[in-house]
Amino acid sequence: DAGVIQSPRHEVTEMGQEVTLRCxxxxxxxxxxxxxxTMMRGLELLxxxxxxxxxxxxxxxxxxxxxxMPNASFSTLKIQPSEPRDSAVYFCASSLRGGQGAVNxxxxxxxxxxxxxx
Amino acid sequence: KQxxxxxxxxxxxxxxxxxxxxxxxxxxxxxxxxxxxxxxxxGLTSLLLIQSSQREQTSGRLNASxxxxxxxxxxxxxxxxxxxxxxxxxxxxxxxLVFGAGTILRVKS
Numbered sequence: 001d002a003g004v005i006q007s008p009r010h011e012v013t014e015m016g017q018e019v020t021l022r023c024x025x026x027x028x029x030x031x032x033x034x035x036x037x038t039m040m041r042g043l044e045l046l047x048x049x050x051x052x053x054x055x056x057x058x059x060x061x062x063x064x065x066x067x068x069m070p071n072a073s074f075s076t077l078k079i080q081p082s083e084p085r086d087s088a089v090y091f092c093a094s095s096l097r098g099g100q101g102a103v104n105x106x107x108x109x110x111x112x113x114x115x116x117x118x
Numbered sequence: 119k120q121x122x123x124x125x126x127x128x129x130x131x132x133x134x135x136x137x138x139x140x141x142x143x144x145x146x147x148x149x150x151x152x153x154x155x156x157x158x159x160x161g162l163t164s165l166l167l168i169q170s171s172q173r174e175q176t177s178g179r180l181n182a183s184x185x186x187x188x189x190x191x192x193x194x195x196x197x198x199x200x201x202x203x204x205x206x207x208x209x210x211x212x213x214x215l216v217f218g219a220g221t222i223l224r225v226k227s
Binding site for chain 1: 149150154160162163167207209211213214215216217219
């Protein structure tokens with residue numbers, strides 16, 4: 001497997017524009033996580049899905065942020081409208097179920113999308 | 119609410135030294151603990167995963183231990199090398215992964 005694949009790797013956009021980040025998880029993984037990383041706040045969990053269903057979106061900062069997972073092999077994180085304070089690196093990660101007695105539950109991260117909003 | 123703390127925040131050591139990075143968490147009800155490495159401008163690379171029923175895991179010069187009851191984990195790096203310079207992050211897993219702020223390691227040649 002090629003690992004978790006994110007696109008684009010870099011995105012520069014103007015304030016007010018819509019931004020869509022994409023993620024392809026590792027085949028067979030049933031958990032998908034979206035994180036945001038900044039120098040000030042470190043890694044923040046935005047939302048995570050289990051079997052394509054959003055489980056916890058309490059980390060989504062505002063209504064401008066939305067995430068979807070239409071199928072097991074694709075997820076998007078959308079920001080509309082974007083603002084300069086959204087500038088960060090956005091990571092997607094996937095894993096298998098992490099319940100008691102579960103094995104092979106290692107989480108794998110994509111290379112991230114560096115978003116700059118000017 | 120699960121909180122993860124990593125100490126020290128930064129560490130600078132000469133090459134060849136053995137070192138220990140610390141991670142503590144507030145809620146012992148975890149499924150596993152994972153250590154990651156992050157190089158500047160790069161993604162996170164998984165180093166070691168310890169299941170909640172395990173006490174330690176080893177990979178090459180790395181050894182990670184877990185004491186779930188006390189909410190602590192350590193990452194031991196033997197014979198450090200300049201190539202080990204990076205940020206090291208620990209994360210605990212219930213359903214979601216909760217990260218510490220990381221330890222920035224610099225190994226001087």
